[in-house]
Amino acid sequence: MKEPKQLSVSAIESGTVIDHIPAKTLFKVISILGLDHIDSQITFGTNLESKKLGRKAIIKISGKFFEDNDINRIALVAPEAKLNIIKDYEVVEKKVVEVPDAIVGIAKCMNPKCITNYEKVTTRFKVVSKKNVALKCHYCEKITNQENLQII
Amino acid sequence: MKNRSLVSIDDFTSDEVLKILDLAAEFEKNPVSRLLEGKVIATLFFEPSTRTRLSFESAINRLGGKIVGFSDAGATSLAKGESLHDTIKMVSSYSDLIVMRHPIEGSARYASEIASVPVINAGDGANQHPTQTMLDLYSIRKTQGTLNNLNVFMVGDLKYGRTVHSLMMAMSRWNTTFNFISPEELKMPEEFKIYLENLGLKYYEHLDFTDIISRADIIYMTRVQRERFSDPIEYEKVKNVYVLKNSMLANTKPNMRILHPLPRVNEIHTDVDSNPKAYYFEQALNGVYTRQAILCSLLGIK
Numbered sequence: 001m002k003e004p005k006q007l008s009v010s011a012i013e014s015g016t017v018i019d020h021i022p023a024k025t026l027f028k029v030i031s032i033l034g035l036d037h038i039d040s041q042i043t044f045g046t047n048l049e050s051k052k053l054g055r056k057a058i059i060k061i062s063g064k065f066f067e068d069n070d071i072n073r074i075a076l077v078a079p080e081a082k083l084n085i086i087k088d089y090e091v092v093e094k095k096v097v098e099v100p101d102a103i104v105g106i107a108k109c110m111n112p113k114c115i116t117n118y119e120k121v122t123t124r125f126k127v128v129s130k131k132n133v134a135l136k137c138h139y140c141e142k143i144t145n146q147e148n149l150q151i152i
Numbered sequence: 153m154k155n156r157s158l159v160s161i162d163d164f165t166s167d168e169v170l171k172i173l174d175l176a177a178e179f180e181k182n183p184v185s186r187l188l189e190g191k192v193i194a195t196l197f198f199e200p201s202t203r204t205r206l207s208f209e210s211a212i213n214r215l216g217g218k219i220v221g222f223s224d225a226g227a228t229s230l231a232k233g234e235s236l237h238d239t240i241k242m243v244s245s246y247s248d249l250i251v252m253r254h255p256i257e258g259s260a261r262y263a264s265e266i267a268s269v270p271v272i273n274a275g276d277g278a279n280q281h282p283t284q285t286m287l288d289l290y291s292i293r294k295t296q297g298t299l300n301n302l303n304v305f306m307v308g309d310l311k312y313g314r315t316v317h318s319l320m321m322a323m324s325r326w327n328t329t330f331n332f333i334s335p336e337e338l339k340m341p342e343e344f345k346i347y348l349e350n351l352g353l354k355y356y357e358h359l360d361f362t363d364i365i366s367r368a369d370i371i372y373m374t375r376v377q378r379e380r381f382s383d384p385i386e387y388e389k390v391k392n393v394y395v396l397k398n399s400m401l402a403n404t405k406p407n408m409r410i411l412h413p414l415p416r417v418n419e420i421h422t423d424v425d426s427n428p429k430a431y432y433f434e435q436a437l438n439g440v441y442t443r444q445a446i447l448c449s450l451l452g453i454k
Contacts (some may be wrong), residue, residue, distance in 0.1 A: 054427070098450055111257060114255065114256070115256045115258040118236075119235055140276075141160070
C-alpha cells in the first residue's frame with residue numbers, strides 16, 4: 001500500500017503568517033485584507049483543530065508585510081489573531097492585533113434608520129470602547145455594540 | 153466658520169457657539185438688512201416641519217436672500233427614486249447654502265460630505281437638530297445673562313426627546329446642574345448620564361417636580377406622548393404629573409424662565425402664558441435671529 005502523499009502547507013521563506021483566525025471568519029479576513037486581489041503566493045488552511053477557538057484557520061502570505069493600521073482592521077472578526085513575521089524561514093517578530101480607533105467600511109450600523117442602511121455609503125465608526133467593542137456611527141451617532149455587530 | 157457645515161452642535165467649539173450667539177444678538181437689534189442679497193439658499197424639507205421651515209425662510213427673507221426648495225418630498229424627483237446623493241449634488245450647484253430636514257438619521261452628515269456648499273441640518277430623524285439647540289442656548293443666555301453655573305430642569309419625555317439630549321450635551325460645557333423630571337418609562341438614557349458623570353457634573357432624577365421647582369433657573373418642558381408608553385394605564389397615571397400650571401410657579405426664582413421647543417399640547421397650562429416667566433413664544437422668535445446668525449457665519453458674511 002502506498003504512503004499517502006504529504007500535502008502540508010509548507011513554511012514560507014519570507015512574509016506573514018496569520019494564525020488563530022476563527023474558521024468561520026477566514027473569508028472575511030481574506031476580504032478585509034484584500035488578499036483576493038494581490039499577486040503574492042498565499043496558502044491557507046481552515047477547520048484546523050484549536051484548543052482555544054475550536055476550529056481555526058491560518059493564512060500564510062509570501063513576501064507580504066502589513067502595516068499595523070491595515071492588519072488591525074481584522075480585529076473585529078479575528079480578535080485573537082496572532083501574526084508571525086517571517087524572514088529567512090525564521091520568525092523575526094510576533095504581533096497581536098488590536099482594535100483600532102476607527103473602523104471604516106467593515107461593520108454595519110445597527111440603527112435601521114441610519115442613512116448607511118439606505119444609501120450606498122461607506123460606514124465609518126469611532127471606537128468608543130475596545131474591550132467590549134462599541135462603535136459610534138459617524139453618521140447617525142448611534143452606538144453599535146459587540147452583540148449586535150455585523151460585518152459587511 | 154466660513155464654508156463649514158452645521159450638522160451637530162458638537163461641530164462647533166464653545167467659542168464658536170458664543171460668537172454665533174453674539175451675532176444673533178446683533179440681529180435681534182437690527183433684524184432687517186441686505187446681507188444675503190444675491191445669495192440663493194436651498195431649503196430641502198424631505199419631511200414637513202412648518203415651524204422650522206418658516207423660521208428659516210423668515211430669517212433668509214429678512215436678510216434679502218432668495219429661497220429655492222420644497223416642503224414636501226412627495227412632489228420631488230425623490231418620488232421617482234432619486235438618491236439623496238444625487239439630489240444634494242444637483243442642489244449644490246443651484247445654491248450657496250443648503251438647509252435640510254430629512255427623516256433618516258445621519259442624512260445631514262452624509263449630505264455635508266457630498267455638497268460643495270455648507271449644509272445646515274434642520275433635523276435628521278431622531279438624531280440632531282442643532283439650530284434648535286442654538287436658539288435654546290440663545291434664549292437661556294438672554295434670560296439669565298450667562299450660560300455658566302445654571303440649574304436646568306428638564307421635564308417630560310427625556311428618553312426620546314432629541315432636543316433635550318442636544319441641549320443637555322451643549323449645556324454640559326458651562327458647568328450646568330441638571331434636574332431630570334420624567335416618568336419611569338421616559339427617563340434620561342444611561343449613556344447621557346454616564347457622559348455627565350465623566351464630566352463630573354451633578355444631575356438629579358425625580359418623578360415629580362412640585363417640591364423642587366424653587367431651585368430652577370430654567371424649566372425646559374417637553375411633551376409626554378401617549379404613543380411612547382407600552383402600557384396605556386401607565387400613561388393615564390402620569391399624564392397630569394408633568395403638566396405645568398401657573399399655581400406651581402408661586403415660589404420660583406425671579407430669574408426663572410420656562411422654555412418649550414413647541415408645539416405645546418397640554419403640558420403647559422394656558423394659564424401660564426400670561427406669567428412673565430413664560431418664555432416659549434419669545435424663544436421661538438429667537439430662532440429667527442439665531443438662524444440669521446448661523447447663515448451669515450457659514451457663508452462668511454459676518
